[in-house]
Amino acid sequence: MEGHERNLYLYERFNARVLGVTRDDVITLKYWAKNLDLTFPILSNITSFLGVSVDAQVEGRAIFSRRTIIIDKTGIIRYVRDGSPNFRDILLFLKKLNQEGRLDPTTGGKP
Amino acid sequence: MKRISLLLMCLFLVMAWLSGCATFETEKKAVPYRLTAQGTVVWEDEFEFLPPPPDWKLLRVEEEGGDINFGFTRSDPGGFPSMTSFAYDEEPFGCSTKFEDREKEFFKRFLFNAILDFRILEKRKAQALGGESLEVVVEGKDPVKKEKVRAKVVFGKRAERIVGFYITQWRPIDGTYDLSAFEVFDKFVKSFKFLKKSFYETL
Numbered sequence: 001m002e003g004h005e006r007n008l009y010l011y012e013r014f015n016a017r018v019l020g021v022t023r024d025d026v027i028t029l030k031y032w033a034k035n036l037d038l039t040f041p042i043l044s045n046i047t048s049f050l051g052v053s054v055d056a057q058v059e060g061r062a063i064f065s066r067r068t069i070i071i072d073k074t075g076i077i078r079y080v081r082d083g084s085p086n087f088r089d090i091l092l093f094l095k096k097l098n099q100e101g102r103l104d105p106t107t108g109g110k111p
Numbered sequence: 112m113k114r115i116s117l118l119l120m121c122l123f124l125v126m127a128w129l130s131g132c133a134t135f136e137t138e139k140k141a142v143p144y145r146l147t148a149q150g151t152v153v154w155e156d157e158f159e160f161l162p163p164p165p166d167w168k169l170l171r172v173e174e175e176g177g178d179i180n181f182g183f184t185r186s187d188p189g190g191f192p193s194m195t196s197f198a199y200d201e202e203p204f205g206c207s208t209k210f211e212d213r214e215k216e217f218f219k220r221f222l223f224n225a226i227l228d229f230r231i232l233e234k235r236k237a238q239a240l241g242g243e244s245l246e247v248v249v250e251g252k253d254p255v256k257k258e259k260v261r262a263k264v265v266f267g268k269r270a271e272r273i274v275g276f277y278i279t280q281w282r283p284i285d286g287t288y289d290l291s292a293f294e295v296f297d298k299f300v301k302s303f304k305f306l307k308k309s310f311y312e313t314l
Contacts, residue, residue: 005206006272010314037206037216088310095314 003087005038014094016070019043021050023062054080072097151302154181158199161302163295170196183299187289192258192281195292197299201309203266203275210236210245210266213273217264218249222279227251227260239300240267240274257284263293265300270312276300 004011004018011018020042022029029042043050051057051064054077058065068086070079070093079093144154152162167183182198205216218229233248244267252259258281265276278296280288 002204002206003202006202009271010311013314035219091311091314 001038001042002036003085004040005036007087007091008040010091011094014091014098016094016098021045021064023048023051023064070094070097153306157306159302159304159306160199161298163197163299167295170198185292187280187282187292189286190283193283193286195278195280195289197276197278197292197296199303200275200277201269203264203273203277205273208271208273210243210273213266214245214247214264217266217275218247221264221277222251222260222262225251225253225258225260227253232261237265239265239276240269240303240305242268244268252284254284258282259284259286261288261293263296267300269305269309272309272311276303 001020004020008018018040020038020040022042022044023046024032024044025046026044029044032038033042045051045064048057048062048064054067054069056064056067066083068079068081068090069077070090072078078097079090081089144152146152146162147159150161151159153159163183163185167185170182170184171180180198180200180202182196184194184196187193187195203213203217204220205213207213207216214234222229229249229251231247231249233246235246237244237246244265246263246265248261248263250259250261260279260281262277262279266273267276268274276296276299278293280292282288
């Protein structure tokens, strides 16, 4: 998560926003975000519907698997990677999407 | 006014991530460096630095996301845990691009697993990487395991991002530090140069 925090200025450059989603409770997340000096939103999704919707819910366990998903402005999932985030890969992908105009709200998703 | 898109990047995480950290590799990989006639090392055509004496072994930390993280280590005379390691870290703990803030963030997690009582021995502004840097010398003690560590961290800038160098020297609690290792580290830091723009500068 620190990696995302470090890259916020680059996400801004590529018209992107980052959200964290976890099944942990709000109190835990507040403490965690404060401890890591995180400034972007982290959503507490105890009921897990967000994780279920993107197949990140680990069966039989109250956790989500570690997954990075990039959704474009039209709501289409454009990128899914499991495991630790590959920040360089993410940044290159966002740069490409931005260049394609998929992230620019003024173009309606068209280049 | 700059328009912001509706892109959302969702990250689903497990709480195990909270304690996640880099791990040392166990397999030997090809080392992408070459020696120059001047006695320096050119690493991946990106960095140039003065290597330590031959008794120091190369240490590479597993790369996550392509960030570079390498250093050197050596075993020291004396009982466990006598050893010294130093490294260059492209992404030191923390997020801030201001030295003072980054230092506070960094030391929240530096050697976190060792659970030590840290005290700052010295903190001063210096020069490294062609610009201003911040040097911090700390000592940590573990009265339960009867171990101690002396560490020096140098925060420098690579374009808008902060990079770091650090050395740790572990000793039994009644052991004596070998400050000559810190001189080797200082030479390494002082000689360190970037030969090209970082990945982040090319975006």
